[in-house]
Amino acid sequence: MPTVQEIRQASADGEPLTMLTAYDAPTAGIVDAAGIDVILVGDSMGNAVLGYDSTLPVTMEEVASHTGAVARATEDALVVADMPFLSYGTTDGEGVENAGRLIKEAGANAVKIESGPHTVGLTERLVDLGIPVMAHLGLTPQRLNEVGGYTRQGTTEDEAREIRELARRHEEAGAFSLVIEHVPDDLAAEVTADLDVPVIGIGAGPETDGQVLVLTDVIGLSESTPPFAEEFGDVRGEIADAVAAYRDAVEGGEFP
Incomplete structure (x- = not known):
């Protein structure tokens, strides 16, 4: 099982990182055996396997259960569990407790947080406690109702500046990597060049340090x-x- 430091080192050595979602033991075993670097137990399970219209209804119980199934079937990949909607951001204490549950009880190696100004402090606190954090910027599907759909982000100068700044702040807070989703290719390239931690793109062009897609x-x-x-x-x-x-x-x- 790789550590987050080994993932960072592999990226620093110029190896493109591969990341896929998985939600159950059989598919996690296949993904792991194929040599994928990181398995994300994404809240995308809401759309992909649970029959919801979005990620918003996904619960901590669902993420914890699916994370446990994936972790039990995985030997070589880093397992990252998504923090579902409202499992963080209300109070830091609740966010710490929920992240800790995914590590301690479900067996994840790290958590992913859909990030914003409100998650910088939480990221720092989790890292201080020994919980590795993967930040997520650009299109963050948990803000579906705010942004009005699965629309491309960072298309204006102000939006792009905010994403670049938030990326730097989360790196400084201790995030070991960043997912950047559905943004212009040039913005993703700039963020990747700005950061020392690996940047993994989805719908963000070829100039990131790796790629992630939903398995289904x-x-x-x-x-x-x-x-x-x-x-x-x-x-x-x-x-x-x-x-x-x-x-x-x-x-x-x-x-x-």
């Missing part, structure tokens, strides 16, 4: 994928074919 998009299981994602397989079609073949075999008396 990568394997072709999602009904629809965002414009910046890519399908590398057709698992949805394979499952449909297998289920149909099973149905036909039972109805035709060929199985068992």
